[in-house]
Amino acid sequence: xxxxxxxxxxxxxxxxxxxxxxxxxxxxxxxxxLNMGPSHPSTHGVLxxxxxxxxxxxxxxxxxxxxxxxxxEKIAENMTYNQFVPYTDRLDYLAPLANNVAYACAVExxxxxxxxxxxxxxxxxxxxxxxxxxxxxGFGAMAMxxxxxxxxxxxxxxxxxxxxxFESLTGARFTTSYTRIGGMTRDLPPxxxxxxxxxxKQYKPQIEETDKLLTRNKxxxxxxxxxxxxxxxxxxxxxxxxxxLRGSGVDYDVRKVRPYLGYENYDFDIPVGSVGDCYDxxxxxxxxxxxxxxxxxxxLAKFPEGPIHVADTKNYLPKKQKVLTKMEELIHQFIxxxxxxxxxPGEVYFGAENPKGELxxxxxxxxxxxxxxxxxxxxxxxxxxxxxKLLPGCMMADVVAILGSIDFVMGECDR
Amino acid sequence: MVxxxxxxxxSKVEGNIILANLDASINWMRTHSMWPMPMGLACxxxxxxxxxxxxxxxxxxxxxxxxFSPRQSDVLIVAGTVTYKMxxxxxxxxxxxxxxxxxxxxxxxxxxxxxxxxxxxxQGIDRILPxxxxxxxxxxxxxxxxxxxxxxxxxxxxEKSTTRQLVPxxxxx
Amino acid sequence: xxxxxxxxxxxxxxxxxxVGAAREFRGEHTLPVDREIIADVALHLRDKLxxxxxxxxxxxxxxxxxxxxxxxxxxxxxxxxxxxxxxxxVSEDEGSLPxxxxxxATANWHEREIWDMMGIxxxxxxxxxxxxxxxxxxxxxxxxxxxxxxxxxDTPGEAFTRIxxxxxxxxxxxxxxxxxxxxxxxRPPEPV
Numbered sequence: 176x177x178x179x180x181x182x183x184x185x186x187x188x189x190x191x192x193x194x195x196x197x198x199x200x201x202x203x204x205x206x207x208x209l210n211m212g213p214s215h216p217s218t219h220g221v222l223x224x225x226x227x228x229x230x231x232x233x234x235x236x237x238x239x240x241x242x243x244x245x246x247x248e249k250i251a252e253n254m255t256y257n258q259f260v261p262y263t264d265r266l267d268y269l270a271p272l273a274n275n276v277a278y279a280c281a282v283e284x285x286x287x288x289x290x291x292x293x294x295x296x297x298x299x300x301x302x303x304x305x306x307x308x309x310x311x312x313g314f315g316a317m318a319m320x321x322x323x324x325x326x327x328x329x330x331x332x333x334x335x336x337x338x339x340x341f342e343s344l345t346g347a348r349f350t351t352s353y354t355r356i357g358g359m360t361r362d363l364p365p366x367x368x369x370x371x372x373x374x375x376k377q378y379k380p381q382i383e384e385t386d387k388l389l390t391r392n393k394x395x396x397x398x399x400x401x402x403x404x405x406x407x408x409x410x411x412x413x414x415x416x417x418x419x420l421r422g423s424g425v426d427y428d429v430r431k432v433r434p435y436l437g438y439e440n441y442d443f444d445i446p447v448g449s450v451g452d453c454y455d456x457x458x459x460x461x462x463x464x465x466x467x468x469x470x471x472x473x474x475l476a477k478f479p480e481g482p483i484h485v486a487d488t489k490n491y492l493p494k495k496q497k498v499l500t501k502m503e504e505l506i507h508q509f510i511x512x513x514x515x516x517x518x519x520p521g522e523v524y525f526g527a528e529n530p531k532g533e534l535x536x537x538x539x540x541x542x543x544x545x546x547x548x549x550x551x552x553x554x555x556x557x558x559x560x561x562x563x564k565l566l567p568g569c570m571m572a573d574v575v576a577i578l579g580s581i582d583f584v585m586g587e588c589d590r
Numbered sequence: 591m592v593x594x595x596x597x598x599x600x601s602k603v604e605g606n607i608i609l610a611n612l613d614a615s616i617n618w619m620r621t622h623s624m625w626p627m628p629m630g631l632a633c634x635x636x637x638x639x640x641x642x643x644x645x646x647x648x649x650x651x652x653x654x655x656x657x658f659s660p661r662q663s664d665v666l667i668v669a670g671t672v673t674y675k676m677x678x679x680x681x682x683x684x685x686x687x688x689x690x691x692x693x694x695x696x697x698x699x700x701x702x703x704x705x706x707x708x709x710x711x712x713q714g715i716d717r718i719l720p721x722x723x724x725x726x727x728x729x730x731x732x733x734x735x736x737x738x739x740x741x742x743x744x745x746x747x748x749e750k751s752t753t754r755q756l757v758p759x760x761x762x763x
Numbered sequence: 764x765x766x767x768x769x770x771x772x773x774x775x776x777x778x779x780x781x782v783g784a785a786r787e788f789r790g791e792h793t794l795p796v797d798r799e800i801i802a803d804v805a806l807h808l809r810d811k812l813x814x815x816x817x818x819x820x821x822x823x824x825x826x827x828x829x830x831x832x833x834x835x836x837x838x839x840x841x842x843x844x845x846x847x848x849x850x851x852x853v854s855e856d857e858g859s860l861p862x863x864x865x866x867x868a869t870a871n872w873h874e875r876e877i878w879d880m881m882g883i884x885x886x887x888x889x890x891x892x893x894x895x896x897x898x899x900x901x902x903x904x905x906x907x908x909x910x911x912x913x914x915x916x917d918t919p920g921e922a923f924t925r926i927x928x929x930x931x932x933x934x935x936x937x938x939x940x941x942x943x944x945x946x947x948x949x950r951p952p953e954p955v
Binding site (some may be wrong): 213215220221242243244249268328331335338348349350 | 630632643
Binding site for chain 3 (some may be wrong): 240244413414425433523533537547556557559560589590
């Protein structure tokens with residue numbers, strides 16, 4: 176007897192539901208309004224979405240943000256440039272080092288400063304380590320939303336190792352406040368670069384482990400493939416940036432298009448997706464981890480010596496030793512701390528490629544140590560604005576997968 | 591079993607009986623099975639997650655059962671900045687929790703508004719909720735959260751469990 | 764794909780008389796335009812000049828000047844480093860300018876935020892509601908005359924606000940003589 180196989184047709188559930196809906200448009204069913212958040216485990220903070228459901232299909236979604244609006248921009252108008260650095264930690268609190276760097280670069284652009292090579296290399300290192308730590312939590316949480324708890328435990332173990340690195344560098348696990356305008360709070364501690372190299376060495380196999388856990392995982396693929404597709408045109412029109420944009424196939428990366436901190440000297444690729452679904456966004460993040468490792472290895476290979484901050488002695492804090500012995504430095508320190516640095520009048524916009532997308536700072540200065548207006552262009556805010564277009568038509572259970580794949584942080588979204 | 595043979599003193603049974611004060615035993619049970627409601631609002635939520643991870647392992651204190659429904663939890667851990675927009679939602683979640691219930695204000699923002707002295711931030715959740723334990727830090731390290739949990743355990747042990755006085759909620763100031 | 768200088772020339776010839784003189788600072792070009800033509804300018808930038816990416820919209824309150832408000836648009840390109848800043852001035856009496864959310868979908872939320880924070884309206888915006896604060900909050904917090912510590916308000920069932928204790932600045936505290944009274948919680952909020 177010959178073996179025969181039968182192929183069972185399993186049409187897409189969403190399509191099936193849509194067909195059923197189309198076939199019977201006058202079903203006397205009720206639309207159900209479902210409130211999701213602001214306290215909901217898969218909204219990663221305090222996002223609230225008011226969903227309108229027809230059966231299990233979302234027909235309308237109204238995102239409601241602002242539950243973490245803390246008034247950062249108003250606070251910035253009331254303090255000197257350096258005083259605002261700790262607030263940037265708490266924007267995207269998964270990658271505070273990258274925020275510190277972006278903010279410092281923005282004010283340095285206003286001042287017309289360029290960092291010496293060693294300062295730039297330290298900042299690149301910080302940015303890429305921060306990117307790794309943010310993406311680790313990003314898809315750890317996404318996998319947890321899709322039902323795979325174990326990935327989260329694996330990625331958090333790696334994050335703890337990164338926290339150890341950050342702690343020995345800055346003194347804090349993740350509210351680092353490491354940069355100052357024109358430099359860094361302190362140079363690298365002795366032996367820190369070796370620790371980073373050791374971390375990278377043991378971390379590379381860990382990426383592959385995550386890869387094995389998720390990329391070919393049947394359940395994960397079913398939950399994420401062809402779900403929440405953002406088309407290329409939509410992504411550009413909605414101003415989406417970061418891995419979410421690249422997942423839709425646009426190779427926009429600020430590090431390549433408008434290089435800063437000497438990113439043009441490093442060799443790295445920009446991964447792009449082909450479909451723009453949740454699975455593509457996950458793949459892009461996974462590949463960005465490998466690219467970040469690549470950049471870090473290049474930075475470590477030729478780490479420059481020299482000063483870490485700008486040479487402008489009038490506007491950068493002098494060495495403590497000199498403050499305690501020399502009159503002139505003492506006066507400089509006093510003026511700098513009480514009045515802030517002397518920024519010229521003008522306006523700048525600086526965008527940096529953060530883990531979540533382009534973090535931009537628009538600074539309007541009227542001169543003096545306090546910004547007249549400081550606007551934060553938060554990538555999460557912009558990325559979330561597509562939700563009311565993206566969610567309708569999805570199944571209820573897809574909402575958490577989509578939210579997880581967009582990987583937003585409310586601290587940054589609401590500011 | 592033959593009738594009447596084991597009516598009197600039974601060493602086997604007595605060996606498994608512990609005589610104790612009812613308060614003490616109920617409190618002992620409560621302290622070791624606190625189910626937190628993780629109210630992760632901002633940065634502190636990351637440290638809250640870290641304390642649930644492998645390195646700090648909140649399960650050692652019987653508090654690893656994170657319930658995202660307030661109706662199933664005993665301890666409200668407010669981790670992060672409570673804005674005015676979020677304030678009444680926080681209060682509503684607290685009110686949905688069944689008694690006995692406790693509140694931990696995790697971090698500077700939840701305790702006092704912290705570094706966010708601005709128009710949008712509630713200056714400490716003790717303006718709307720009765721708080722049992724304040725944890726300092728911005729954000730507190732996971733060890734600090736565990737210390738806070740242990741302090742809460744100590745506090746519960748001193749309570750009159752059978753006649754717990756309901757804490758009057760502060761009026762909106 | 765036009766470079767920034769080409770884009771400025773193209774805009775100046777297409778909207779002659781309604782575009783001001785361009786200025787440059789730190790390698791960035793800024794072009795003031797009249798507020799009525801902002802939607803046409805956006806369309807022109809997107810379709811004719813290849814500025815497909817609207818990075819940001821910001822609002823500035825120049826209190827004491829006339830016109831009082833400025834709305835700042837950051838146009839950029841996804842494939843090239845060109846960047847152009849367009850500024851439209853809005854006076855307090857007019858208080859509105861045309862929306863560009865039909866040109867760039869991302870403008871929708873940015874414009875809602877500006878309405879919420881600064882109180883500038885956008886004509887023909889599809890959904891001009893508050894976004895960060897709640898419906899019923901009576902103030903616009905980013906206006907220069909709004910104090911950082913806030914003003915008391917009450918929206919029953921939704922939210923309330925009180926005055927934050929500032930003592931002169933976000934980090935400034937009173938001298939340490941009355942340590943007890945210094946504790947912000949111990950003080951009742953000041954009457955309005």
